[in-house]
Amino acid sequence: MMNQDAIEIINPSCQDQTHAVKAEKMTKINIDITSEIGSLKSVLLRRPGEELNNLTPETLDELLFDDIPFLENAQKEHDAFANMLDALGVNVLYLEDLVGDVLKNKEVAGAFIHEFLSVSNITTPKLIDALSEHLSDYSGKALAQKLMSGLKKNELDYQDVSLNGQVNKADLFWLNPVPNLYFTRDPASSIGNMVLLNSMFAKTRKRESLFIESIFKHHSGFKHNKVLNSSAFNASIEGGDILVLDKHTLAIGISQRTSAHAIEKFAFELFFNDELKVHHQINKILAFHIPSSRAFMHLDTVLTQVDLHKMTMHQGIVGKTQIYRLTPGMHRNVESRLLAGSIENTLANELDKDIQIIYCGGRDSINGSREQWSDGANTLAVKPGEVFVYQRNRMTNQILENRGVSVHKMPCSELSRGRGGPRCMSMPLERSKL
Structure with missing residues (x-):
């Protein structure tokens, strides 16, 4: 076991590869907490x-x-x-990997994006279309990470001329990050x-x-x-x-x-x-x-x-x-x-x-x-x-x-x-x- 008082430095790209290997080796998980x-x-x-x-x-x-x-x-x-x-000996699984597996399916990803925008209170039809089109360029884990990290206004060339969009034009994000x-x-x-x-x-x-x-x-x-x-x-x-x-x-x-x-x-x-x-x-x-x-x-x-x-x-x-x-x-x-x-x-x-x-x-x-x-x-x-x-x-x-x-x-x-x-x-x- 590593020294508990030290921080092991891990290259982020290597860490992502480790996550992927673990996800591939995962079998069915039967929830069992008593x-x-x-x-x-x-x-x-x-x-x-x-x-x-x-x-x-x-x-x-x-x-x-x-x-x-x-x-x-x-x-x-x-x-x-x-x-x-x-x-x-604990089997460590990562949310971003598992969601990434799910979002490889285009139909599931499309439905997920729609629901995510709804829960994010995106209601303007044209903005929904623009965000959906932009997010559809991502797939799998990249899409999961983008939805988790947030979408900045400068990442999408779109002018929201709705009343809500004009009132909130100073906002920095189309989609706020999910930091918790x-x-x-x-x-x-x-x-x-x-x-x-x-x-x-x-x-x-x-x-x-x-x-x-x-x-x-x-x-x-x-x-x-x-x-x-x-x-x-x-x-x-x-x-x-x-x-x-x-x-x-x-x-x-x-x-x-x-x-x-x-x-x-x-x-x-x-x-x-x-x-x-x-x-x-x-x-x-x-x-x-x-x-x-x-x-x-x-x-x-x-x-x-x-x-x-x-x-x-x-x-x-x-x-x-x-x-x-x-x-x-x-x-x-x-x-x-x-x-x-x-x-x-x-x-x-x-x-x-x-x-x-x-x-x-x-x-x-x-x-x-x-x-x-x-x-x-x-x-x-x-x-x-x-x-x-x-x-x-x-x-x-x-x-x-x-x-x-x-x-x-x-x-x-x-x-x-x-x-x-x-x-x-x-x-x-x-x-x-x-």
Whole structure:
């Protein structure tokens, strides 16, 4: 394994070739996730691309970034992450490769472009035609990368004389970049032997789910899996809020990005949809109502599981979080009950086992707040008691090690600027059962 404190420098063209080889060797992936900590077999990543170079100070708020990462180093850090996973025997698959495979089919590519423009709120017929014609010059992975990175106005010789076009003539892009896409956790969630295609909270992120959806609709290695599309919920739900605590129990955050309404709709489908019930064993959801803020955007920014009986948690949610138990009720109703007691005791009672809480940054409020901001509580387990963490959260990492947890420290100076950690950057596809 490479030195965990170093960034391995990889030539981007060589890295693309490595991705292609892996994609060619891929067989069918059968979604199988019944815990947060079973040995990780397969995972979906997105290597940061040109979309980060298309961030501007003026668009940071709209595109949900606090700063502009330096792409070259972000890619080196991400490559280090992928190489560390590969060295542990994890099958690393790349979103851009899989979508590229799908978009080699001209008919599928045409339909995808049309839907992408629609979700991007491109409504002027002449502009739709012009963009479609321009994008049709791309194919496969090149098309996937172009849609992900964005289309600048100076790349297309077209004058939009519509009212909307004239009002927005100062915009720099026909199609905005999709910079949050390297956080593959959010657009879709693997649960049991099925996938929930998520409905994203922010307008700019709604396009992300289209890329995941295309794989499960059209890719030969994925299209046999069962998919539930949450768009019918008419409410937002994101993967960072969904934790698979065991084969029977989910934890879902009521957060800035996921609504109580969406959770209740999802619970109804899990409990009463006969077509879905054969693909999972979930019979209980613990809904964590955490403070709604940029710092606590998802449940997994304040709580993740690191071992059979251990979780890391930000102490800032203690006394500020209500937990509700959702279960199947009579007459096809979802029953909801507010639970009393601490987070630790509630988890222990509901999971019927001892739970030890390891506080992000320890008990010191300054360390805890600082390291939670840089995703100290956002861990990715590769097996029980062995997790990926950001290198920069030294206090949290030391505490985890002192509590018997093995940590793989990944470089993160640029990746962390996107406000997401190792769990955010990974969509597990297969884990061993505990």
